[in-house]
Amino acid sequence: xxxxxxxxxxxxxxxxxxxxxxxxxxxxxxxxxxxxxxxxxxxxxxxxxxxxxxxxxxxxxxxxxxxxxxxxxxxxxxxxxxxxxxxxxxxxxxxxxxxxxxxxxxxxxxxxxxxxxxxxxxxxxxxxxxxxxxxxxxxxxxxxxxxxxxxxxxxxxxxxxxxxxxxxxxxxxxxxxxxxxxxxxxxxxxxxxxxxxxxxxxxxxxxxxxxxxxxxxxxxxxxxxxxxxxxxxxxxxxxxxxxxxxxxxxxxxxxxxxxxxxxxxxxxxxxxxxxxxxxxxxxxxxxxxxxxxxxxxxxxxxxxxxxxxxxxxxxxxxxxxxxxxxxxxxxxxxxxxxxxxxxxxxxxxxxxxxxxxxxxxxxxxxxxxxxxxxxxxxxxxxxxxxxxxxxxxxxxxxxxxxxxxxxxxxxxxxxxxxxxxxxxxxxxxxxxxxxxxxxxxxxxxxxxxxxxxxxxxxxxxxxxxxxxxxxxxxxxxx
Amino acid sequence: xxxxxxxxxxxxxxxxxxxxxxxxxxxxxxxxxxxxxxxxxxxxxxxxxxxxxxxxxxxxxxxxxxxxxxxxxxxxxxxxxxxxxxxxxxxxxxxxxxxxxxxxxxxxxxxxxxxxxxxxxxxxxxxxxxxxxxxxxxxxxxxxxxxxxxxxxxxxxxxxxxxxxxxxxxxxxxxxxxxxxxxxxxxxxxxxxxxxxxxxxxxxxxxxxxxxxxxxxxxxxxxxxxxxxxxxxxxxxxxxxxxxxxxxxxxxxxxxxxxxxxxxxxxxxxxxxxxxxxxxxxxxxxxxxxxxxxxxxxxxxxxxxxxxxxxxxxxxxxxxxxxxxxxxxxxxxxxxxxxxxxxxxxxxxxxxxxxxxxxxxxxxxxxxxxxxxxxxxxxxxxxxxxxxxxxxxxxxxxxxxxxxxxxxxxxxxxxxxxxxxxxxxxxxxxxxxxxxxxxxxxxxxxxxxxxxxxxxxxxxxxxxxxxxxxxxxxxxxx
Numbered sequence: 041x042x043x044x045x046x047x048x049x050x051x052x053x054x055x056x057x058x059x060x061x062x063x064x065x066x067x068x069x070x071x072x073x074x075x076x077x078x079x080x081x082x083x084x085x086x087x088x089x090x091x092x093x094x095x096x097x098x099x100x101x102x103x104x105x106x107x108x109x110x111x112x113x114x115x116x117x118x119x120x121x122x123x124x125x126x127x128x129x130x131x132x133x134x135x136x137x138x139x140x141x142x143x144x145x146x147x148x149x150x151x152x153x154x155x156x157x158x159x160x161x162x163x164x165x166x167x168x169x170x171x172x173x174x175x176x177x178x179x180x181x182x183x184x185x186x187x188x189x190x191x192x193x194x195x196x197x198x199x200x201x202x203x204x205x206x207x208x209x210x211x212x213x214x215x216x217x218x219x220x221x222x223x224x225x226x227x228x229x230x231x232x233x234x235x236x237x238x239x240x241x242x243x244x245x246x247x248x249x250x251x252x253x254x255x256x257x258x259x260x261x262x263x264x265x266x267x268x269x270x271x272x273x274x275x276x277x278x279x280x281x282x283x284x285x286x287x288x289x290x291x292x293x294x295x296x297x298x299x300x301x302x303x304x305x306x307x308x309x310x311x312x313x314x315x316x317x318x319x320x321x322x323x324x325x326x327x328x329x330x331x332x333x334x335x336x337x338x339x340x341x342x343x344x345x346x347x348x349x350x351x352x353x354x355x356x357x358x359x360x361x362x363x364x365x366x367x368x369x370x371x372x373x374x375x376x377x378x379x380x381x382x383x384x385x386x387x388x389x390x391x392x393x394x395x396x397x398x399x400x401x402x403x404x405x406x407x408x409x410x411x412x413x414x415x416x417x418x419x420x421x422x423x424x425x426x427x428x429x430x431x432x433x434x435x436x437x438x439x440x441x442x443x444x445x446x447x448x449x450x451x452x453x454x455x456x457x458x459x460x461x462x463x464x465x466x467x468x469x470x471x472x473x474x475x476x477x478x479x480x481x482x483x484x485x486x487x488x489x490x491x492x493x494x495x496x497x498x499x500x501x502x503x504x505x506x507x508x509x510x511x512x513x514x515x516x517x518x
Numbered sequence: 519x520x521x522x523x524x525x526x527x528x529x530x531x532x533x534x535x536x537x538x539x540x541x542x543x544x545x546x547x548x549x550x551x552x553x554x555x556x557x558x559x560x561x562x563x564x565x566x567x568x569x570x571x572x573x574x575x576x577x578x579x580x581x582x583x584x585x586x587x588x589x590x591x592x593x594x595x596x597x598x599x600x601x602x603x604x605x606x607x608x609x610x611x612x613x614x615x616x617x618x619x620x621x622x623x624x625x626x627x628x629x630x631x632x633x634x635x636x637x638x639x640x641x642x643x644x645x646x647x648x649x650x651x652x653x654x655x656x657x658x659x660x661x662x663x664x665x666x667x668x669x670x671x672x673x674x675x676x677x678x679x680x681x682x683x684x685x686x687x688x689x690x691x692x693x694x695x696x697x698x699x700x701x702x703x704x705x706x707x708x709x710x711x712x713x714x715x716x717x718x719x720x721x722x723x724x725x726x727x728x729x730x731x732x733x734x735x736x737x738x739x740x741x742x743x744x745x746x747x748x749x750x751x752x753x754x755x756x757x758x759x760x761x762x763x764x765x766x767x768x769x770x771x772x773x774x775x776x777x778x779x780x781x782x783x784x785x786x787x788x789x790x791x792x793x794x795x796x797x798x799x800x801x802x803x804x805x806x807x808x809x810x811x812x813x814x815x816x817x818x819x820x821x822x823x824x825x826x827x828x829x830x831x832x833x834x835x836x837x838x839x840x841x842x843x844x845x846x847x848x849x850x851x852x853x854x855x856x857x858x859x860x861x862x863x864x865x866x867x868x869x870x871x872x873x874x875x876x877x878x879x880x881x882x883x884x885x886x887x888x889x890x891x892x893x894x895x896x897x898x899x900x901x902x903x904x905x906x907x908x909x910x911x912x913x914x915x916x917x918x919x920x921x922x923x924x925x926x927x928x929x930x931x932x933x934x935x936x937x938x939x940x941x942x943x944x945x946x947x948x949x950x951x952x953x954x955x956x957x958x959x960x961x962x963x964x965x966x967x968x969x970x971x972x973x974x975x976x977x978x979x980x981x982x983x984x985x986x987x988x989x990x991x992x993x994x995x996x
Contacts, residue, residue: 047702
């Protein structure tokens, strides 16, 4: 991976310099990564991006060239530049595994490290995690709408640059896409790649049938033909069928399928299915593409479109309807006199008030294996025996009751310990499978595209008391 | 630059293989890059991304590793893999310079090359150009709303991965942003970088005043303080002013300014200005940030907010309100019997019907130097003497009258000729300056944020006749 050490906001470096010059370079601090709102008003997110975050952290190194550049800014005392020359991450980082279903306000990554190091991770961590989590989540919504039909990621041409295309394809795969058109993502991550022809192929030949035949000759077993260049039903379909028959009679191959890229996909797909079946091609796939998203696909399914596979581009890879996950990275504790002291950032908007201290997240499952709720706890506490309650994040009222017969699981697992990587990212198909299982354990009411129920995320009694107590004492003018 | 040769959609490679196996590897073709709709229903776009496209084209090389991967797909005949091993771009590419104001339907890039090479450029070209043009355009809208106040790009944490952060900062600078928080973009492109402190800095100290003093000690001349951690007016401002006074009395520096990141920016900025002026800090800047976009900034200005500089993140760098430019790359001619023959892609939606043939774009300026209209012409035609008309793109009615006293200019300039780069990208500040001058020559009615007038883009008579004629003969079932 290329060196991305300078992929940071300038204020991280000025703050690092400030910490150093104020003798705070060894003061430990804890930061949490979390988001407050699910994009598209959805009910859940799928965490993604940890593997690239690990690569970033392992690659941290200010090169001589970087330091020359920073020096040229005439901003940093020489001591700061010397410090940066040796800079690396020596702290602890815990995270939820990629593919995990996650909810607002719970820490997805917990970083405990000397203040400058923990601070430094912020910009790149947010850049990497916010994007991939956004796209994995979007992909999972689209795949849900497709009700098990394969979804192929097609968004490179509208992705926000090369990385967005490559990591977007990766995140889409985690969220459930079965493949991508992106060859580089295929090579880098082993994602199955898909694709056949564009309109330009058809138009570069004197006529459509000649174009189809020419394609079939070269790819007789991958012959999925785009049929909407001239007239889908009057020209494209008959020519595709003829090409398929010729491939069969020559013993070369078969018509793999057709792609519809425009027009009324309900009518065209149903008519195409009828024609293909009638002509002896019941196995031929109908592939649809063209500005699709989860709502359009759900609508097409409701109207009984006969589409077998969906190619989704712009609206998946840019997360068009809500193109940012507002994940943040907030200080929750600093070391004082050898002990971690909780910190809270209060806000007039109680939703924006942070959860203080070092925390863990415990997820509860009922006997049928479904997720019942998540409890944000202080890091060291143990669960009460017998049934107990969680407390609302902002009004502190007793809420969700957790039952003793439920199983539970901690979401955060160690990734870096004292700067050493102690975690190994699973192969990408395993991450996708993890996400699939996670979603299967989430009740449907939390997965609805529109107005999903709100999954219970509550505070433990200890954390609620800590937070309430701190809000009493943290006066606006200290 | 890293090797991005595989940054392509699989179908480009299957089509290349198909062209090759059908003896079309030397058949020349022409493709145009253009968009049909301005994002946010705006009146214009700012072209950006050419420098990175040039780097991509110059870097095209299928490595042994790439070819091994492609071979592993069991998709390509050996002849195709051998061909790809030597693959590079040998054609002509003309483009509008970066920073140019551009409009729907006009070709921004014209590629004339052997069919496989012209085809191959599509995916990366769209990926690079669509994103940077999108962000340069968004930045120009935001800068317009800020009415000359400096705008700083702050969007790394929500950008779609590292490239989106880096090239987003570049494009934002072209569109008029004066700086970025992105250190890597600063190093790579020489963009001025900006930034001071985050809430975590303040919270890592026992109290706000201690945090401000500590920062001032290290950066006495860059002391721009974030004042909304506890209470902007009751705590942040008084502490910032006190810190400024102490810096002055110690002869170390001064209060550079304050940053407001939340709350009612009209009231807070006006009150902050009053307090700063009253305490002897009339030069202190008021910097505002926090989910800003062009409409919010315009509204704040209308309500007489006293903000001097604007930090704009998410909504600039993701182009939140319309996060994709729908630029496309369409075949417009293929060589037959040694001559380029125009091609047209008809569509039920006349807006989606392409302009056939090789074309140029001529822009007309009236004697006061303002842009009057753009004419899309066939590549070889000369302009009529005397006044003449342009024709509507879809209904072919006579429209705009072009006057002989107007000056004119061709928009497309040569970049690659026979595969050789004959163009040198200007320094980034020159591109920004070019965009600024371009916008100054565009009448205000085309630059309104909402419901701008539609800038005249018409067809020359020759092109109109060619298009009309082809639409008569291109029957849907050839």
